[in-house]
Amino acid sequence: MTARPSRRGSALREHVAAVPLIDHHVHGCWLDPVGRSRFENALNEANTEPLAAFDSAFDTQLGFAVRAHCAPTLGLARHADADAYWAKRCSIPEDLLAHRFLAGAQVSDWLIDTGFACGVADLEEFAGLGAGRVHEVVRLETVAEQAAAASGDYADAFDDLLWRQARTAVGVKSILAYRGGFVGDLSEPSAAEVADAAARWRDAGGDRLTDRVLLRFGLHRALRLGKPLQFHVGFGDRDCDLDTANPLHLLDFLRVSGDTPVMLLHCYPYEREAGYLAQAFNNVYLDGGLSVNYLGVRAEAFIGRLLEMAPFRKILYSSDGFGPPELHFLGSRLWRNGIGRVVQRFVDADEWSEADGIRVIDLIAHRNARRVYRLD
């Protein structure tokens, strides 16, 4: 659009800076100090090996965004260099960092995926940081692994564990993307197929679930539960074949998913495909999650693409923060800056009214999540 810079933009800018967020998919943050290489590796999502000696996670969009937006929270100048940032960070206790960054995110509700929580705050510890209400999201594959370890009928054990854990949870999550991806049959298996597959898996030791029958079983049990079902989609680490994490491969599953809300998380580089699905199915939602942090200054262009085919009542906010509390803060900051600039340009071009812009920001910031997760 024509850049028609407008003083009228200030109400929108003020609104987006202050609006409370619901972070509908996030993990715990560190509470104990870490070394620099672990910190830098935590700023690389895709690589599963230690970073190469010639490389630095500070020389990425995420690293630049940390230096631009997190440095001031530590009392440093914007764009402080990597060594200065690291030195200053080391001088502050990790729990104090967590406290400061979480508070800075201005998040009213954190929906925490407890399926992978190694080395990070658990629900109680997270709540203790006083940065907002805490809700649980139960990971299906973890429930399955618990059911494999339990005695008796697998399906019964799974159901029992799922219903018990989900009673106090607001939703469930699947990492099918990391367990073979979305390609192939995702229909509901028969009871006999489940019993056979469970027996084979238990015989084989019952660790990391990759059996397709049991993965499908878990998804369909989650559909019956009726609480929002989150899927990791797209961008993640290289254990996942990115092309099998394209949400279009979920089409047949979505066609039988009924009314249970299905949340497509992260989505890069398939955010346009995800937006299409959110238009195509009444029960499909999407967010930009993890991708926003990793894109840094480029998150703005990505957020623009999220505002394409998806109805505005179907888009949510999340940070997917895990580990460094910088991520819990930065997700919020980059989302606010990005959507603020995108929508301001829509308003400056007189394609949207400012009131509509503010309303859409509220929908994505918290209203949609409050409705779909029934947080009131």
Next chain:
Amino acid sequence: MTARPSRRGSALREHVAAVPLIDHHVHGCWLDPVGRSRFENALNEANTEPLAAFDSAFDTQLGFAVRAHCAPTLGLARHADADAYWAKRCSIPEDLLAHRFLAGAQVSDWLIDTGFACGVADLEEFAGLGAGRVHEVVRLETVAEQAAAASGDYADAFDDLLWRQARTAVGVKSILAYRGGFVGDLSEPSAAEVADAAARWRDAGGDRLTDRVLLRFGLHRALRLGKPLQFHVGFGDRDCDLDTANPLHLLDFLRVSGDTPVMLLHCYPYEREAGYLAQAFNNVYLDGGLSVNYLGVRAEAFIGRLLEMAPFRKILYSSDGFGPPELHFLGSRLWRNGIGRVVQRFVDADEWSEADGIRVIDLIAHRNARRVYRLD
């Protein structure tokens, strides 16, 4: 590019606002009043079910664009709210709405796909609205279904029907995307295969064509006809598997398609792939069709991507309007605004001359369509 705002832009802006368009792929508009839920559903392309109670098609990019650009045509202020828009719309007879919106589109020639025309103006009624010349585009799958219902040899019946209907038509259209998609063998079947498949289909009742042999037969008959052959590509409703509507799956077919112009319609989110094909094959063309309306203010970014790999003599305009005449108008308005802003920025950055910008707009607006459909 650097935003170097330029007063010199006015000639281009005036030109793009007034240039007559050829809408090379469009359907009929409503002539009779509809209820609000039907109207809102007509603003959602992908969903095949009624919209959820919590949702509104007004809260989408298309809905916002209707309120921004169509409201003034009804005598309302820009950004009038949804209820006000609906109330005002109800106070005006549907045929008057059609007349007003179609005239506002400034389209000289409408190329109308008559394959699906339930509840909308037919060719004669459309022509009667006095908003431009009307031409027919014949849908191959409809011809096939007529041939199945006819007596005698299927291939002969198909040929007879196709040649008869195509005599007065300017092109043909395939919705293969909705009948199994582009993946797989698209070579020409033998006469024996066609006869066998037709017999099976007729025995099974001969309704909705999904048989691959007969779909392939239709395509190759269309190639021999030599008139432009349109393909629905990408974005559509969820009956189509979007990933099988990626035009790259047409590669082998295009390699044997000879000189018959092949028009890739809509293309989202595969517009860059379609642009590549338009560079790779002398007979391949593309447009943004349907996608422009659904992207609203984001159509500008999409139109920018259409201007990448495709030669400028291979890009066309269409609205794909169907039902609400708002769509026939809005396609034109959003395309004019979008391409005007995109090209103006090229000119402001001194990467294109203004004269070239105007010339490219003319090519896409009408010159390419006039040449390839032989409209003179």
Next chain:
Amino acid sequence: MTARPSRRGSALREHVAAVPLIDHHVHGCWLDPVGRSRFENALNEANTEPLAAFDSAFDTQLGFAVRAHCAPTLGLARHADADAYWAKRCSIPEDLLAHRFLAGAQVSDWLIDTGFACGVADLEEFAGLGAGRVHEVVRLETVAEQAAAASGDYADAFDDLLWRQARTAVGVKSILAYRGGFVGDLSEPSAAEVADAAARWRDAGGDRLTDRVLLRFGLHRALRLGKPLQFHVGFGDRDCDLDTANPLHLLDFLRVSGDTPVMLLHCYPYEREAGYLAQAFNNVYLDGGLSVNYLGVRAEAFIGRLLEMAPFRKILYSSDGFGPPELHFLGSRLWRNGIGRVVQRFVDADEWSEADGIRVIDLIAHRNARRVYRLD
């Protein structure tokens, strides 16, 4: 971002205009005069047939960029029309054109793929143009075809040829994208499989290599060599199935590729997927290569997307120029303009410091290439 135009941008702008480049993937340029149709076809990458009579390669983004940026090098006004450009070009000897355009590129080192060199300057001739140092990149499939023509054991002949040629080369290149694409098994074949496949190929005449076993063999030999291994990725001519040239299909290969640098070239429209791979693997790099020239003014948006998931120490510059020396020059000019504008906007928005912007430009312009190809 908000366009906050800043006078402070001048240091960055001056830097990007003058920084010397390493063109890490390029071919020879013409030294002898050509006719206009050959010239125009050389401005179309994807089409393998003569351009249609109604078309002109000047009416493309590349054609417009030639007229905008190359015309002044010939002493013409910016945006000189196609006929004027052609007439002027014909008045200057081709070797003088080469000299002038290559010098204008401000490239310190040219890494030349000698695998396809029909009608263009060889290494010695290129060096003789005095426009920078020249290094060789050996094409694996050419080595294979030489090995097929040699006598004795195929694997021994291949190894001998590869090690001999690679001794003075800085890297190797694979055009697997054009020889069946990336889909399918890319593991290392056994010695017996190689011997069988080589025997079959030699019996069949031993020309153009398409045998998957031997293609895989060549890749794994290249991995052992340890010098950077370049892959043609994405956009190219239509002999390649573009969807099988998506770098995500290389995932299994990359998982076993060890420390050997793997360079993903061109990448359009898969540059975001390529950037993900560069984050996921310590040994994966990418560039925009060929795509930059073909996108013309739209290269800026593409260069922005290259600056997403890929760490900044993993992005390189190349032109992929072949034939008209305009391409060797224009790649440089469009890259400088594009990255300059992209990074300037990051700086103007205060998301990057200007010093960081200059540093990232240096990394991509030459520092990364110098490190990975060990050019010192």
